[in-house]
Amino acid sequence: MDTLVQLENVTKRYDGAAAAAVDDVSMRIDAGEAVAIMGPSGSGKSTLLNVIAGLDRPTSGAVRVGDERVDMLSEAGAARFRRKQVGMIFQFFNLLDDMTVSDNVLLPAQLAGVKAREARLRADQLLGTLKIGHRRDAYPARLSGGERQRVAIARALINRPSLLLADEPTGAVDSATGDEIGALLLELNAAGQTLVVVTHSPELARRYARRVIHIADGRVASDTAVAAS
Ligand SMILES: Nc1ncnc2c1ncn2[C@@H]1O[C@H](COP(=O)(O)OP(=O)(O)O)[C@@H](O)[C@H]1O
Ligand SMILES: [Mg+2]
Numbered sequence: 001m002d003t004l005v006q007l008e009n010v011t012k013r014y015d016g017a018a019a020a021a022v023d024d025v026s027m028r029i030d031a032g033e034a035v036a037i038m039g040p041s042g043s044g045k046s047t048l049l050n051v052i053a054g055l056d057r058p059t060s061g062a063v064r065v066g067d068e069r070v071d072m073l074s075e076a077g078a079a080r081f082r083r084k085q086v087g088m089i090f091q092f093f094n095l096l097d098d099m100t101v102s103d104n105v106l107l108p109a110q111l112a113g114v115k116a117r118e119a120r121l122r123a124d125q126l127l128g129t130l131k132i133g134h135r136r137d138a139y140p141a142r143l144s145g146g147e148r149q150r151v152a153i154a155r156a157l158i159n160r161p162s163l164l165l166a167d168e169p170t171g172a173v174d175s176a177t178g179d180e181i182g183a184l185l186l187e188l189n190a191a192g193q194t195l196v197v198v199t200h201s202p203e204l205a206r207r208y209a210r211r212v213i214h215i216a217d218g219r220v221a222s223d224t225a226v227a228a229s
Contacts, residue, residue, distance in 0.1 A: 003064075004162060004194050005029040005052055010061030010071075012047050012218075021047040022058070023218035029196065031162070034189040036205035036226075037198045039215035045198045048215065049165045052196070053086045054078035066162055083112045087156030087164045091171035093148040095140040095155070101127070102136040105154045112159050119158070126154040130184065146177035153184065157193075164188065166197040170204060182208040 005028065012022040021044045029035055037045050050056040051063055054070045055078075063070040068081055082088075095104050102123060109119035127133040130150040140148055149169060156164060166185065170178030178201065186208045189195045199205055205212050206226060214221040 002031045003028045004031040004033075004066060005196075006062075006064040007052070008062040008064075010051060010058045010063060012044075012051055012056060013059045020044075020059070020218050022051060024061070025218070025220055026061075027213065027220060027223070029194065031194050032189075032192060033211060034186065034195045034209045035197070036209035036212045037196060037215060038200070038202070038205055038212060039221070043215045044218040045215055046167055047218075049088075049167050049196065049198060052163070053088055053165055054081050083108060084159060085162050087153075087159070087161040089149065089152045089156050089164070089166045089169050091168040093140070093145075093152045093172075095148060095151060097140050100137050100139060101132065101143070101151050104140065104151055105158055108155060109158045114159070122158060123154065126157055127151075130154050144177075145173040146180060149173060149177075149181050150184070153181075153188075157188075162194060164193050164195050166195070168198050168200065170199065170201060178204065 007025050007027050010022055010025045011020050013020040025048065037048065039045050047056060051058050052065065054073055058071050065085055070081060073081055105123045105127065106119050109122065124133065127136055130153060132147055132150045135143060135147060140151065170181050173181065182204045185195055185197060197209060209226060211225050213223045
């Protein structure tokens with residue numbers, strides 16, 4: 001398999017912090033993998049995702065995603081990289097409450113300059129696949145947590161990113177809904193989507209990832225393959 005993400009000796013130290021949030025991490029993720037990142041609160045999981053996404057610049061080390069040296073990009077370059085290559089979903093969905101479901105999903109396509117008609121087709125198709133098409137004209141406040149996360153997944157996928165990053169995507173929903181979201185992510189991965197999911201749930205990691213990386217104090221504590229269940 002082709003390497004999609006490569007970190008080499010990546011350290012991220014926030015200004016004034018005693019310890020590095022990410023401490024000399026090296027790893028490779030192949031295209032097509034489904035990876036779960038686990039670890040205690042404050043161990044550096046979100047920082048690691050943000051460094052891969054180009055949201056945070058590492059203090060040292062190299063971050064590659066595809067052909068891109070993410071750590072070397074300008075702010076504008078990083079924004080462009082994120083729009084094209086990375087989809088992100090979050091615990092609290094981060095949808096825009098004054099825009100409809102459909103407009104939330106369309107926004108990244110508009111920012112990327114995709115033609116309106118093409119974007120609308122893709123959005124409708126995604127909303128259909130995610131079984132939320134009937135809610136396209138609703139506002140996020142009217143939706144359940146599980147529905148909101150489906151919308152957020154559609155938004156993350158609109159620009160066909162090579163990499164989908166999820167930071168505790170089931171942290172704010174009940175366990176049955178969490179299971180549905182996990183199954184959905186696994187389906188996306190089965191269709192070829194490379195996936196990195198931060199989760200507190202060993203169950204989710206075991207069932208919906210094929211590789212689990214444990215982080216402790218900003219370092220990789222273990223990195224193991226999981227058998228399909
Ligand atoms: N923007 C920030 N500024 C300063 N310190 C931060 C910032 N974000 C995270 N940290 C610190 O970095 C460490 C790792 O945080 P984080 O990556 O959020 O961990 P996790 O996602 O595993 O809970 C923690 O000590 C946290 O307090
Ligand atoms: Mg976090």
